[in-house]
Amino acid sequence: MNEELNKNEIEQYFIQLQDTICKGLETADGKGLFKEEQWQRAEGGGGRTRVITDGAVIEKGGVNFSAVWGACPEFLKKETGIPATERAGFFASGVSIVIHPKNPHVPIIHMNVRYFEAVADDVSTGKSRLFQSWFGGGIDLTPHYINQEDAIWFHATLKKICDKHSTSYYSEFSKWADEYFYLPHRSETRGIGGIFFDKLTAGKDKTMQQYFEFVKEVGGSFLTLYLPIIEKNRNKEYTDTERRWQLLRRGRYVEFNLVYDRGTKFGLLTNGRTESILISLPPYACWDYNVTPETDGEEEKTLKLLRKGINWAYINP
Amino acid sequence: MNEELNKNEIEQYFIQLQDTICKGLETADGKGLFKEEQWQRAEGGGGRTRVITDGAVIEKGGVNFSAVWGACPEFLKKETGIPATERAGFFASGVSIVIHPKNPHVPIIHMNVRYFEAVADDVSTGKSRLFQSWFGGGIDLTPHYINQEDAIWFHATLKKICDKHSTSYYSEFSKWADEYFYLPHRSETRGIGGIFFDKLTAGKDKTMQQYFEFVKEVGGSFLTLYLPIIEKNRNKEYTDTERRWQLLRRGRYVEFNLVYDRGTKFGLLTNGRTESILISLPPYACWDYNVTPETDGEEEKTLKLLRKGINWAYINP
Numbered sequence: 260m261n262e263e264l265n266k267n268e269i270e271q272y273f274i275q276l277q278d279t280i281c282k283g284l285e286t287a288d289g290k291g292l293f294k295e296e297q298w299q300r301a302e303g304g305g306g307r308t309r310v311i312t313d314g315a316v317i318e319k320g321g322v323n324f325s326a327v328w329g330a331c332p333e334f335l336k337k338e339t340g341i342p343a344t345e346r347a348g349f350f351a352s353g354v355s356i357v358i359h360p361k362n363p364h365v366p367i368i369h370m371n372v373r374y375f376e377a378v379a380d381d382v383s384t385g386k387s388r389l390f391q392s393w394f395g396g397g398i399d400l401t402p403h404y405i406n407q408e409d410a411i412w413f414h415a416t417l418k419k420i421c422d423k424h425s426t427s428y429y430s431e432f433s434k435w436a437d438e439y440f441y442l443p444h445r446s447e448t449r450g451i452g453g454i455f456f457d458k459l460t461a462g463k464d465k466t467m468q469q470y471f472e473f474v475k476e477v478g479g480s481f482l483t484l485y486l487p488i489i490e491k492n493r494n495k496e497y498t499d500t501e502r503r504w505q506l507l508r509r510g511r512y513v514e515f516n517l518v519y520d521r522g523t524k525f526g527l528l529t530n531g532r533t534e535s536i537l538i539s540l541p542p543y544a545c546w547d548y549n550v551t552p553e554t555d556g557e558e559e560k561t562l563k564l565l566r567k568g569i570n571w572a573y574i575n576p
Numbered sequence: 577m578n579e580e581l582n583k584n585e586i587e588q589y590f591i592q593l594q595d596t597i598c599k600g601l602e603t604a605d606g607k608g609l610f611k612e613e614q615w616q617r618a619e620g621g622g623g624r625t626r627v628i629t630d631g632a633v634i635e636k637g638g639v640n641f642s643a644v645w646g647a648c649p650e651f652l653k654k655e656t657g658i659p660a661t662e663r664a665g666f667f668a669s670g671v672s673i674v675i676h677p678k679n680p681h682v683p684i685i686h687m688n689v690r691y692f693e694a695v696a697d698d699v700s701t702g703k704s705r706l707f708q709s710w711f712g713g714g715i716d717l718t719p720h721y722i723n724q725e726d727a728i729w730f731h732a733t734l735k736k737i738c739d740k741h742s743t744s745y746y747s748e749f750s751k752w753a754d755e756y757f758y759l760p761h762r763s764e765t766r767g768i769g770g771i772f773f774d775k776l777t778a779g780k781d782k783t784m785q786q787y788f789e790f791v792k793e794v795g796g797s798f799l800t801l802y803l804p805i806i807e808k809n810r811n812k813e814y815t816d817t818e819r820r821w822q823l824l825r826r827g828r829y830v831e832f833n834l835v836y837d838r839g840t841k842f843g844l845l846t847n848g849r850t851e852s853i854l855i856s857l858p859p860y861a862c863w864d865y866n867v868t869p870e871t872d873g874e875e876e877k878t879l880k881l882l883r884k885g886i887n888w889a890y891i892n893p
Binding site: 296308310312319321443444445506510513514517518524527530531533534536537538540541542543544545546547548549 | 613625627629636638760761762823827830831834835841844847848850851853854855857858859860861862863864865866
C-alpha cells in the first residue's frame, strides 16, 4: 500500500511552513529579521536558506527549506536496495531549523521535517516506478539551564500533539529522540529531547497520506511549542557565569552536530551546501578543560537531568 | 628487519619531551603555568594531561602524554592483520600538543609524536612475538592571518630538520600534511601545513631505531619552530575585527578536529578520556553565516593561501 503522494504538494507545504515559521519568529523576536539566500544545486533542485542574527531574543537562527533531486548516487541505491543495474532517481525535500537564543534562560530549539523518495526504472518494461518513500523528522529542546516546569510542559504538549495521530507515537518517538540526541563521549543527552522519527512509510497501520498529516502536525507545532517558552524566559536577568555556561553548552551542541548528527555528516560528506548545513552551529561557543560545576548549583542540576528515560511528559507539574 | 625497540625507553623519552616542552612554553609565555592531571586507564596505562590557560601569550593550550596498553580490541586486530584466533596485546604512547594563542597574529600550533606496537601469541608455540610496530606524528601551523615570511621560515626550518635524516622526508611528509589537514567541505587546508607521517616501520631503507631518532628530532624541533614565531608576533596590536576573524578560524579548527581528525574520532569512538582528547578545542570559537571577507583585505589574502601544494619551503624569502 505504498501509494504515491504528490511531491509538488509536499514541497509547497514545506515552503509555506518555512514562511509561517519565519514570520512567527520575527514577530516574537520583535527586532531581528530573516535574510534569505536562494541557491541552486547543479545536479538538480535547490533551496531557500534564511538566517536571523542579532535579534532581541535570537542571537543566531536558521530556517532552511530545500528540495533536491537527480540521479540516485550509488551509496543511496545500496541503502534503498535498488539493484545497481537499474536507473534510479531520488527526490528529497524538507525544512530544518536551529535557533540559538541570546539569553541563557531561553533554550535552543531544533526541528526538522523531511520527505524522501526513490524512483527506479524497471529493467524489462523501461517504466519508472516509486521504489521507496518515507517521512522523517522531529523536534527537540536543548536548554542551557533546565527549567523543569518548561520541560514538562514541552513534553506534555508534544504528547498531546502526537496523540491526535496515534497514542503510540509519543512513547515511541520520544524514546527514539533520547537515543538519537545522545553524546556517548560525554555520557550526556544533548538536551531534554522531544521526538525523533525516521523512514515512516506506508504499512499495515498507516498510509503515506496519514504520515504526511502527522508531519504537518509536527511542523505546525513549532511556534506553539517554542513561542510560549521564549515569552516566559526572554526577560530573565543573567550573569556572566550563566552566559559562559551557555557557551559551554553550545560547545556540546557543536560536538553533537559535527561528530554524530547524521544529517550534518551526510551533507558534508556528499558535497552539500556547507553554509546551509552548518547554519546549525552557534554564533559563539567555548571549551574549557574539565569543567566541574559547583555542588548543587544550577549547572550541576542541569547536568544531572541530561540523561535518557526521564519521561518528562508523565511528571506531575 | 623489524627489530624490537625498548618501549620503556620510548615512553621515558616522551615523558621527558613533555617536560621540556612545557618548561619552554612557560618560560616563553612568562605568565601562564601548566596544571597537571594524572589519569589511569582501567584497561591498562594512563597519562599526564597538562593544560595552560590565560597566559600572556597562550589563551589555552594542552600538552598531553599518554602510554596505554592492554588486550588488542577486535577492530585493532583486523587493522593490523592479526588473526582473530590469536591472543594479542597492544602498546601505544605519545605526546600531543595544541596551542591556541590569544593574539590573532600568533598562529595555532599542533604537534604529535607517537609509537604503536602490537604483540601476538603464536598459536603453536604459545610464545609472544612482536607483530607490528610503527611511529607516527607531525607538526603543523595554523595562522589566523598568514604571514608569508613566517610561513616560509617555518617550512624551510622544518625541511632542514627533516633533511638531517633523509632528503626525501620533507617532500613526502609535507605533501602528506597537505592531504591530511584538509577540509573538503570548505575547500580549504586547515593552515599552512607542515609535516605528517604515519606507520613508519622498519624496511629496506630504515630501521626502527632510525625512525625513533627522526621522531626525537621532530619532538625536539617544537620549541625551535614555535618560540621565534611567538616572539616575533606576540606584541602586535590587533583590532576587534581581527579577534573575530581569529574566532572564525578557530571554528574551522573545531570542524577539522571533530569531523576529520583520525586521532580525535578514534579517541571518542573507543571510549578514550574525553577531556584529554578535546583539549585541542579552542577556548572560544564562532560561526557566522556565509562570511565573505573584503576584497584584497588580509582575511581574503589568507583564505587564498589555504590550499594544497604551495611548497612554502621553496619560496625565496
